[in-house]
Amino acid sequence: MPRVIVYPPDEQGGRRVRADGEILGLAYSLRDVAALFQMAGLPEVDELDVVRADWVEWRGGGPDVWGS
Template sequence: MADPTRFPHIVVHPPALDGSRRVTEGDVTLGLASHLDDVIEILRLADLDRIEVEESDLIDWLGGGPDDWPGLSEHEL
C-alpha cells in the first residue's frame, strides 16, 4: 500500500520492441502496460489510483506520452 503522505514518482518507460511499456515507482517495477488502460489498472492495484494518469506531474512519460503505444495498430483501438 502506498504511503499517502508522500508523493510517488511514477515512470512509464519507453516502448519495448513489442510496444509494451514498463511502469515503475522508484526502483520497483509495478507492471508492464500495453495500453493506457493498463497503466490505470497498474496504478489502481498499487493503491495509486488517485493520480490523473494523463495529466499528472507525478508521472514521467519517457519515449512518448499517454497516447503513444507503437505496438498497437488502428484496428485494435
Template sequence: MSAPIVVHPPAGSGDRRVTVRGQILGLAHSDADVIEFLRRAGLPDAEGLLDDPAWVMWRGGRAHHYEAA
C-alpha cells in the same frame, strides 16, 4: 522532485514498463493497464493521474502511445 510514476519508452513488442519509485509494476499495452497497475499499488484515483506531470513522467515516445517508435 521528479514524478514517482514513470512510464518508460515503448519497447519493440508494443508495451511500456511502468515503475513507481523504481519498483516495476508491469508491462502496459494501454492506459487501462497503467491504471490497473496503479490501482493495485494503492492509487484508486489512478485514471486522473496519467496527465499530471507531478505524478507521471512519460519517458521516450508520446504519452498514451504504446507502439514502438
C-alpha cells in the same frame, strides 16, 4: 504520490512502469497504467489522472505512444 516513470515502448508495444524505484508491470495502454496503480493501492487513479499527473514522467513518447 509516488514518482512514476513510464518507459519507452518495447518491440511489442508494451511500456514498463516503475514507481519509486519498483517495477509495477508492463502496460499496453493508458487503461493498463491506471490498473497497475490501482493494484498498487491507488484505487482512485484513472486514465485521465495518468495523462494529467505531474508525477508521471513519460520517456520515449507521451501517453499516446504505445508501439511502432
